[in-house]
Amino acid sequence: xxxxxxxxxxxxxxxxxxxxxxxxxxxxxxxxxxxxxxxxxxxxxxxxxxxxxxxxxxxxxxxxxxxxxxxxxxxxxxxxxxxxxxx
Numbered sequence: 001x002x003x004x005x006x007x008x009x010x011x012x013x014x015x016x017x018x019x020x021x022x023x024x025x026x027x028x029x030x031x032x033x034x035x036x037x038x039x040x041x042x043x044x045x046x047x048x049x050x051x052x053x054x055x056x057x058x059x060x061x062x063x064x065x066x067x068x069x070x071x072x073x074x075x076x077x078x079x080x081x082x083x084x085x086x087x
Contacts, residue, residue, distance in 0.1 A: 044070045 015021060025043075033039045042060035044067045049055070058067040 042066065042070065044074075046071070 029040045029043075040060065042058065042062035044059075044062060045057045047055040047057065056067060056071070058064075062070070
Protein backbone atom coordinates (compact mmCIF):
# COMPACT_ATOMS: atom_id res chain seq x y z
CA UNK A 1 0.00 0.00 0.00
CA UNK A 2 1.33 3.43 -0.88
CA UNK A 3 2.03 5.74 2.04
CA UNK A 4 0.04 8.92 1.43
CA UNK A 5 1.51 11.28 3.99
CA UNK A 6 4.28 11.60 6.48
CA UNK A 7 4.43 14.30 9.15
CA UNK A 8 7.87 15.80 9.63
CA UNK A 9 8.40 17.60 12.91
CA UNK A 10 11.22 20.05 12.28
CA UNK A 11 10.98 22.01 15.53
CA UNK A 12 14.23 22.74 17.23
CA UNK A 13 14.58 26.15 18.83
CA UNK A 14 11.50 28.27 18.19
CA UNK A 15 8.54 26.38 16.79
CA UNK A 16 6.30 29.43 17.33
CA UNK A 17 8.18 31.41 14.67
CA UNK A 18 6.21 30.61 11.52
CA UNK A 19 8.69 32.27 9.17
CA UNK A 20 11.62 30.39 10.74
CA UNK A 21 9.79 27.07 10.41
CA UNK A 22 8.89 27.77 6.75
CA UNK A 23 12.58 28.50 6.08
CA UNK A 24 13.53 25.24 7.81
CA UNK A 25 10.98 23.35 5.72
CA UNK A 26 12.44 24.86 2.54
CA UNK A 27 15.97 23.94 3.68
CA UNK A 28 14.81 20.39 4.39
CA UNK A 29 13.28 20.08 0.92
CA UNK A 30 16.48 21.34 -0.73
CA UNK A 31 18.60 18.97 1.37
CA UNK A 32 16.44 15.97 0.41
CA UNK A 33 16.95 16.73 -3.27
CA UNK A 34 20.68 17.42 -2.90
CA UNK A 35 21.20 14.12 -1.07
CA UNK A 36 19.40 12.11 -3.74
CA UNK A 37 16.17 11.36 -1.87
CA UNK A 38 12.91 11.15 -3.79
CA UNK A 39 12.17 14.80 -3.12
CA UNK A 40 8.99 16.75 -2.54
CA UNK A 41 6.43 17.05 -5.33
CA UNK A 42 3.87 19.21 -3.51
CA UNK A 43 3.26 20.99 -0.25
CA UNK A 44 -0.05 22.07 1.26
CA UNK A 45 -0.21 24.52 4.14
CA UNK A 46 -3.03 25.99 6.20
CA UNK A 47 -2.70 29.54 7.49
CA UNK A 48 -4.89 30.43 10.49
CA UNK A 49 -5.26 34.17 10.97
CA UNK A 50 -5.71 35.77 14.39
CA UNK A 51 -9.28 36.69 13.46
CA UNK A 52 -10.06 33.02 12.69
CA UNK A 53 -9.95 33.20 8.90
CA UNK A 54 -8.32 30.29 7.09
CA UNK A 55 -6.15 30.41 3.97
CA UNK A 56 -4.99 27.21 2.25
CA UNK A 57 -1.88 27.20 0.08
CA UNK A 58 -0.79 24.55 -2.38
CA UNK A 59 2.68 24.60 -3.94
CA UNK A 60 4.21 22.30 -6.51
CA UNK A 61 2.28 19.65 -8.41
CA UNK A 62 -1.10 20.09 -6.73
CA UNK A 63 -4.63 21.27 -7.38
CA UNK A 64 -7.75 21.73 -5.23
CA UNK A 65 -8.66 18.04 -5.13
CA UNK A 66 -5.09 16.92 -4.42
CA UNK A 67 -4.76 19.55 -1.68
CA UNK A 68 -7.99 18.33 -0.06
CA UNK A 69 -6.73 14.74 -0.15
CA UNK A 70 -3.34 15.75 1.27
CA UNK A 71 -4.99 17.67 4.11
CA UNK A 72 -7.29 14.74 4.85
CA UNK A 73 -4.39 12.26 4.86
CA UNK A 74 -2.36 14.59 7.07
CA UNK A 75 -5.26 14.92 9.51
CA UNK A 76 -5.60 11.14 9.65
CA UNK A 77 -1.90 10.74 10.33
CA UNK A 78 -2.04 13.30 13.15
CA UNK A 79 -5.00 11.40 14.61
CA UNK A 80 -3.05 8.15 14.41
CA UNK A 81 -0.07 9.76 16.18
CA UNK A 82 -2.37 11.00 18.96
CA UNK A 83 -3.85 7.51 19.36
CA UNK A 84 -0.38 5.93 19.38
CA UNK A 85 1.10 8.30 21.96
CA UNK A 86 -1.99 9.15 23.99
CA UNK A 87 -1.27 12.88 23.66
